[in-house]
Structure formats: structure tokens, C-alpha cells
Amino acid sequence: MRGKQTFGFALFALLVMPALSGCFGASDAVSDLFEKPGVPGGLTLACLDGSTYTKLVVEIDYETGYKPESSSTDMLVERLNQVCDKPNGVEIKFELTEFGHEGSWTAQDVRDKAWDSKAQDPRKSSTLTWQIIFPANTYEDDNVLGVAVDASTIAIFGDSVDDAAGFFSRPSAEEVENSVLVHEAGHLLGLVNLVYTSPADHEDSDNKGHSNNEESVMYWAIESRSVGSFISGDLPTEFDQDDLDDLTGLLSGDIESSNQLWRP
Numbered sequence: 006m007r008g009k010q011t012f013g014f015a016l017f018a019l020l021v022m023p024a025l026s027g028c029f030g031a032s033d034a035v036s037d038l039f040e041k042p043g044v045p046g047g048l049t050l051a052c053l054d055g056s057t058y059t060k061l062v063v064e065i066d067y068e069t070g071y072k073p074e075s076s077s078t079d080m081l082v083e084r085l086n087q088v089c090d091k092p093n094g095v096e097i098k099f100e101l102t103e104f105g106h107e108g109s110w111t112a113q114d115v116r117d118k119a120w121d122s123k124a125q126d127p128r129k130s131s132t133l134t135w136q137i138i139f140p141a142n143t144y145e146d147d148n149v150l151g152v153a154v155d156a157s158t159i160a161i162f163g164d165s166v167d168d169a170a171g172f173f174s175r176p177s178a179e180e181v182e183n184s185v186l187v188h189e190a191g192h193l194l195g196l197v198n199l200v201y202t203s204p205a206d207h208e209d210s211d212n213k214g215h216s217n218n219e220e221s222v223m224y225w226a227i228e229s230r231s232v233g234s235f236i237s238g239d240l241p242t243e244f245d246q247d248d249l250d251d252l253t254g255l256l257s258g259d260i261e262s263s264n265q266l267w268r269p
């Protein structure tokens with residue numbers, strides 16, 4: 006709780022609540038061009054379980070000037086290794102990519118351009134591949150720092166991440182990026198309640214799909230541009246115990262999962 010201003014959160018909520026709707030773009034407008042892109046969380050079991058998909062590749066497609074900090078991708082690998090059983094490892098592959106997109110992005114733009122640039126299918130032999138694009142320009146709602154748009158695809162908007170840094174760089178743009186990257190990956194893991202219903206009461210009632218615990222990286226405010234203005238202390242970068250318990254329950258089958266593209 007240190008360094009956090011309770012009154013700030015109340016104001017924060019009023020300011021950014023409408024902005025967060027773009028955060029996990031589960032959509033019924035999924036393109037027919039590709040086989041089962043699924044919903045965010047649709048490859049949760051494929052990640053958690055290590056029997057069939059023994060390796061996870063995270064493809065990072067970035068435009069010139071938008072490559073993420075190595076601290077962000079290192080942290081992402083660490084967090085994914087913590088929860089996904091991947092005996093052959095979690096590997097980052099960087100691809101300098103020009104998306105050829107003008108202006109701001111919609112969730113459908115992210116789907117279209119990301120799938121155009123995927124180096125390989127999300128599931129191929131024993132490798133699961135998730136993709137994170139780092140394009141120029143902002144989301145259509147420029148308060149949104151990142152979106153997870155289907156079972157394997159995320160976009161992070163670097164210009165908005167830079168704008169989200171707090172006064173005197175507390176938090177810094179790098180720290181915001183660290184947290185947003187893990188947060189969006191958490192959505193691909195189905196957090197919170199995207200493809201299941203948690204036995205724990207930790208989904209924020211006003212911000213569906215998010216944690217109500219400000220110590221969790223899945224806290225609802227993490228992906229908003231205003232985050233740096235209201236949290237002057239450390240941003241969360243880790244899944245909390247409820248998040249971890251959900252993932253454990255999903256893998257064991259104690260928690261029923263829906264919309265899975267693959268099951269063990």
C-alpha cells in the first residue's frame with residue numbers, strides 16, 4: 006500500500022472507467038480467414054499444460070522505435086515460466102515489422118495486422134506461439150495501453166505507455182511497460198474469469214476481467230494511461246495468490262474452463 010493515494014483511486018475510477026472496456030477485446034467479430042483465433046484465454050490450458058506443447062515462443066513484432074525494453078521481455082519470460090509448464094522453455098523472438106497501418110488502431114485492426122505478420126501458427130507441432138505487436142500510433146481510445154484481442158494476440162501501444170509515466174518518472178515508462186506486458190499476458194492466461202469462474206472473489210465488480218487487488222498485476226487500473234499519475238509507488242508486476250490459485254485450479258481441472266482451443 007505504500008505510496009498509494011486512496012483518494013486518488015476514487016478520482017481515477019471516475020476518470021478512466023469507460024476507457025478500460027478496450028482492454029481484453031473478446032469479440033464475436035472474429036475473422037473467418039483464420040482457423041479459430043479464439044478468445045483471450047482460449048489457449049490457457051495449452052500454456053499451463055506441458056505434455057503436448059512443450060515450448061512457448063513469444064513473437065514480438067515491433068515497428069522501428071517501438072522495441073520493448075529487455076527488462077519487460079525478461080520479466081515476461083520469468084512470469085510465464087512461473088505458471089506454464091514448458092520443459093523446452095519460453096523463448097522470445099523479435100521481428101522488426103512494418104504493419105503499414107495509418108492512424109489509430111481498433112481491436113479488429115490489431116487482429117488483421119497481427120495475423121498478417123504471424124511468423125507461424127499459434128499451435129504447430131509441439132510449439133505454442135503467442136504474439137505481441139508493438140505498433141506505432143495509439144489504440145482508438147488512447148487511454149488504453151494494451152489489448153489482448155484473441156487467444157494468441159496482444160498489442161502494446163508504446164506512445165501511450167510513454168505518456169503513462171508519472172511525474173519525475175515515478176513510475177517510469179519502462180516500469181509501466183513491464184507491468185502492462187505481464188498484465189496482457191495474464192489475459193491470454195484467462196485472468197480474471199475470462200474462461201472460468203474463480204472460487205475466490207477477486208474479480209473487480211466494475212471492471213470485468215480484472216482483479217480488485219491493487220497488489221496484482223491484473224489490477225484493473227494497470228493498463229490505463231492514467232496509472233502513472235495516481236500510483237506513485239511501485240506498480241505490481243506479479244500475479245497474486247488468487248491469480249495463481251485460479252491457474253492451478255484450471256490446470257488440475259478443479260476449476261471448469263470454457264472456450265479452450267486445446268485440452269490435455
Ligand SMILES: [Zn+2]
Nearest residue numbers: 028029215228
Ligand atoms: Zn486488462
